[in-house]
Amino acid sequence: MSRLSDSLAIPCDVQFMKYPHCRMSCAIAAACLVIGITATGVFAGSLHPETGEELSENQTFVYRLLDEVPTLDPQLNQDSEGFDILRDLFEGLLNQDADGNLVPGVAERFEISDGNRTYTFLLRQEARWSNGDPVTAHDFVYAWRRAVDPATASPYAWYVELAMIANAARIIAGELSADELGVVAVDDHTLEVRLDQPLPHFPAMTTYATFFPAHRATIERFGAAWTRPENIVSNGAYVLTEHVPKEYHMRERNTRYWNNDATLIERVTGKVINDENLALTRYLAGEIDRTAVPSGQYPDLAARYPDEATSVPILCSYYFAINHTDSAHPALSDRRVRQALSYALDRDIIVNSVLKDGQYPAYNFTHWATAGFKVPQTDYSRLSQSERDTRARELMQQAGYGEDSGISLKLVYNTSESHKLVATVAAQMWKQKLGIETELSNYEWKTYLSIRSTQEFDLARAGWCGDYNEASTFLDVMTSGNSANSGRFSNPEVDRLMQDARMQEDPQSHYERVEAILARDMAIIPVYHYSSVFMLKPDIRGWPYRNVQKMWYAKDLYRIKGQ
């Protein structure tokens, strides 16, 4: 975890922080200086300061949004597309670079004290709001209190609680006033955060929108309408200039952003196009620069557009939750039956023949690409599929079930073509190999959620995406009483290990033990680790392909001259 603060400890002068390579090393500081002078605005024939590529005169970026974002209020946001926009409009204490490493945002650096329990962020003097006001520690205090205040009723209030900020839980429960939150502005440019418990990955959590600053005067003046283009005051590299719900929004260069000189893309447009096939047509017609690859079309598109179709890992895991409560089929209380179900599932077929989007077969919960996480070998990940099938049949026999087990399980999923495919294939495998019948039940979204949260299922399709790039974001889900633990799996050893992991300098061995217990008890049936498949025009550069949380910042993109 010390890696995170190391990247900030480099005494790189603010002047040299403008370009990514300056963050890596200050040895070439002189080069940065020269470029820093010339890089104001893009002109014909200008070159990229770092790579030397010839830049296009058209520095715009247009991308497809799946749907209208629910809100542009950072403290209320819980939507990933909303977060994409908010990262451009606002800037938090820290940002992520193309590899997902932490880099300075409004904070130039931070200090850790009291055994990972107190974090002091030192904010840059030159940070400004889009109306010219200085960005101060008070703006962060206001925003964070706002996030937990019951009056705000933020659906993401729990995120502050997850970050262990002192008193957050009691404020949300209405026992304390929001002023008692463990965050104080020591002076205008020093923010001190106190946590209830040590949390080594706390700085990584500050890159999420909930912890972005908010401009108090604007919010108090305009109420819920403060996020309209005509009202909004923000502190990011871009400002919101147009927004028509369900059609498009536009964000343009914020000339008051402290590092505005380094921004190359002038204007970013997000167009709402629900249908992924139609979005692809419009992408091919040249209307948009980025869109999702429709399900199952990746191999074909990758062959036709090798420079444009991309599949990269993102921090989400797909699994079947197993109901561990009394409402489940009694056979599921036998560990051997749960193991047999998981062993008999041929993930290679699901990933390579059914979905075909470059997903990764999963034999554990935590996504393999999670920072600092080494995928442990679980009992069954070492075997070949035919060995797993044999083992699955043996397990069923040991559990007392013959060829025809007589077991019938209810598998629920939300209505979607790809969930249906996976469920159908899984049901077929279980029937053929284990003689287990599966009743597939699909429900529309909210009904499915309601069924899942009240354990009216035997197996349920589920997905989990990491909130921050550290294994606990996955494994905490499997602790007793976690609200996302929809199968109500409970193991005291897992609870203890996850609690203990917070105090560790290197918690990897704890995580490995937890994964081993999950595989032994078969708490869930892991299916695959997600990939993100998308098309991106080849002249758009600077895309953070290696950022497994898909945290892209338009300020880091640029468009080169057509080849």
Added chain:
Amino acid sequence: MVAYILRRLLVGIPTLLALVVFSYLIIVAAPGSPFLGERSLPPEVLANMEARYGLDQPILRQVMNYVWGIITEFDFGPSFSYKDRTVTEIIAQGFPITLTYGFLAFLISVAVGVTLGVIAAVRQNSWYDYLAVGISIGAQVLPNFVMAPILVLVFTLWLGWLPGGGWQGGQLPYLIMPVIALSTSFMASIARITRSSMLEVLGTDFILTARAKGIGFRRLIFRHALKPAMLPVVSYLGPTFVGMITGSVVIDMYFSTGGIGQFFVNAAINRDYPLVMGITILTGFLTIAFNLVVDVIYAWIDPRIRY
């Protein structure tokens, strides 16, 4: 007539009120809560949100508060899913859009549909008839969710003539494909209804009499046959018109127009109670109003109808 219209309007008020109460009870009874998500919220957070939107109150209290807000302040509440906007703002933004493309599509489908139907009926079993029937069957079997992607493929990707979606305040290039996609199937229905109704009228005694008297062909069709033939068409057009101007989820979805058709469907999926209610009330109000308009037109077309 005036007394009849006033009476109908007065009856409309309790009808609308009943619609509000029943719709509210039905949407609240639907499984799942507005704040249920992939990640289930801790109970404290959920409680704060329910309190914020008044969902912690007993159901009848909620209905009364809702109706009271509309009557006293014309306040249709906040949207649960689009937190930066009120229901009134969303409808004020989206309804003019669906009204524009819906109204245009309506005009086109009536004009083309009636013309096709009349020609087909007058020249029954001729080449014209087969062509008109062929076109309307073709348009009928191509639903708009098939039409829309085909139009975009042809006019945006292959020909490059039209933008593949968006609205831009309703500029002409952005209007063309939504209007075509929405009007085709309605046009086909109107053509079929017109044709069969016209055929029926052309076989009646009064047309035979008119023919026997030697009235010119044009006068016979337009003066005597067309008006009575329009009765079934008009009764079809009343609800159709309301359906078209309140938008189509398919059109809104494929062409990113920003209309309320898609907001309505999303609101139902998201259990955004106030937004579902707002658009339901709008649709209900328009339905009542245009049913009345249809009845008035009836009296004008058919002198035998008296109110």
